[in-house]
Amino acid sequence: MLLSFSIFAFVFLRNANAENNFYPRYHLAPEHGWMNDPNGFCIFNNEYHLFYQYNPNSSYVPGIAHWGHAVSKDLFHWKHLPIAMYPDQWYDEGGVFSGSALVDNSTMYLYYTGNVNHPNETPNHNQYQAMAMSTDGINVVKYDNNPIINGTQLQPDLRDPKVWKHGDKYYMVLGNSFNDGKLGRALLYTSPDKINWEKASVLAESDGFLGYMFECPDFFEIDGYFVLLFSPQGIKPRGDKYRNLYQTGYLIGTFDYETNNFTVLSKFQEFDHGHDLYATQSEVDENGNRIVIAWFDMWDQNYPENAQGFTGQMTIPRVISVTNDLRLKQTPVQSISLARGRNTYSGRTKGGAVVVLEDNVGEVVVKAPRYRDFALFIExxxxxxxxxxxxxxxxxxxxRGGNDGVRRTSWRPQGKLVWKIYIDSSSIELFCGEGEVTFSSRFFPTGSVRVRLAPHSDAEEMIVNGMKRTVDITSANETTG
Incomplete structure (x- = not known):
């Protein structure tokens, strides 16, 4: 009864003052409570499933992690489902931490890290790898003989398994901290049966520069290369680079399935250049596109959305590809067209022009000469x-102003300057050119949101489209009552 009342109050508060409402219209966010890392991103029974780190009891702290769960046909119209996994076993009582999904033989296998806390001890936690299964995509049963990897010699930080199949063998990449917690690395395991795992190699490790822990590693083949996409903790800022508390980035190279050796061909690159992107997950769609989604937030920010009953959301899902100079390019998935509303503005636009966004959301596309400075404000x-x-x-x-408000990176347009900007109540995603550079940052406006071109920043074309609500908090809560 108390839960139902708090949800009603949350919905009423949100709807009562739409202009000061931080809840997104077309990004997945929790119905209430705290959301962080995406988990178990997969396609099962012709639907996208996305699990996530979830605290249903508070929007102020991550708490003891559960696995939240949502499904979608198109990556925008999301339906919340009941909590998939609770921290209810001896090996995960301190949190059902992050992991991945493998769909095999009409069954969804969920691999995750079980966290066990040991207060006032050193180390103060242990982490185990565990497995669960679902045959209907809703009800999840944990494997009776968990944990499947104890990792006794690799404690205490061994987490975030990403599992895939190649040929008749199964592979898992895990994040780990070694050398007394001073260095991070990504470990590769193999299995003949999804249950019994052996350590096969070290895919990559820090020499100090890449910090002390590799979180949420993902490893996949794309465009003839292999990509290790991960979130290293402990990288020190260098000028305009690595300004966030923790980073997300990638290494590109080649991989030999016979030797399990990853040969790195590129330097570490940041995946996004804004304030708020972490803990990526990827999946291959029915057309063979590699789609990446991430937590659209950052640790230790304490954003004001928590006072509205929720914390955290996901980024727009993005199709990635490898460029000739070994970088990842990102573009919104094509199905974003299903979230696009009516056109509200279009045409050549002089500097100083102002366009008010409907419901504080919108898709803004600007084209301008490449040989001039250009600026706009989201106000x-x-x-x-x-x-x-x-x-x-x-x-x-x-x-975005305030303390540590600036994020910056190098980029030059190949033709005209083209920006695609997605604004959703309390978030901004900027795609430059064909997605060579992206920025993902949260902001928390009061009153109506306007887009204003700076003086002398003329746009050869400016298009503003509304965006539909694709995640309805009211209907979402009907599943959790």
Whole structure:
């Protein structure tokens, strides 16, 4: 009864003042409580399933992690399902931590890390790898003989399994901290049967520069290369790089399934250049596209959305590809067209022009000359976010103001300057050019949101489209009552 009342109050508060509502319209967010890492991203029975780290009891702290669960036909119209896994076994009583899904023989296998806390001891936790199964995509049963990997010699930080099948063998990549917690690495395991696993190799490890822990590793083949996509903790800032508390980035190279050796051909690159992207998950769609989704937030930020009954959301799902210079390019999935609303503005636009967004959301596309500086503001009564391009220096900047507000990286348009900007109540995603550079940052406006071109920043074309609500909090809560 108390839960039902709190959900009603949350919905009423949100609807009572739409202009100050931080809950997204077309990004997946928790119905209430705390969301962080995406988990178990997969296609099962012709639906996308996305699990996530979830605290149903508070929007202020991550708490003891459960696995939340949502499904979608198109990656935008999401339906929340009941909690998939609770921390109810001896090996996961401190949290059902992050993991992945493998669909094999009409069964969904969920691999995750069970966390066990040991207060006032050293180390103060242990982590075990566990497996669960579902034959209907809703009801999940944990394997009777868990844990499947104890990792006795690799404790205490061994987590976030990503599992896939190649040929007649199964593979798992795990994040690990070694050398007394000073260095991070990604470990590769193999199995003949999905249950019995042996350590096969070290895919990559830190020499100090890449920090002390590799979280949420993912390893996959794309465009003739292999990509290790992961979230290293402990990288120190270097100028405009690595400014967030923790990073998400990648190494690109080649991999030999006979020797299990990963040969790195590129330096570490940041996946996104904004303030708020972490813990990526990927899946291959029915057309063979590699789709990546991430937690659209960052640790230790304490954003004001928590006072509205929720914390965290997911990014727009993105199709990735490898460029000739061994970088990842990102574009929104094509099904974003299903979330697109009516066109509200289109045409050549002079600097200083202002367009008000309906419901504080929108898709904004601008095209401008490549040989000039360009800037626009996403404004509200409480401040603004400035997006700017410096032609002489060849760099893009997102400045949301306040402490540590600036994020910046190098980029030059190949043709005209083209930006696609997605604004959703309390978030901004900027795609530059064909997705060579992206910025993902949260912002928390008061009153209506407007887009204003800076003086002398003329756009050869500016298009503004509304965006539909694709995740309805009211109907979502009908599944959890």
């Amino acid at each position: 509200s009564d409480s401040g603004s976010v400035k997006l700017s391009y410096d032609f002489k220096k060849g760099r893009v900047t997102l400045d």
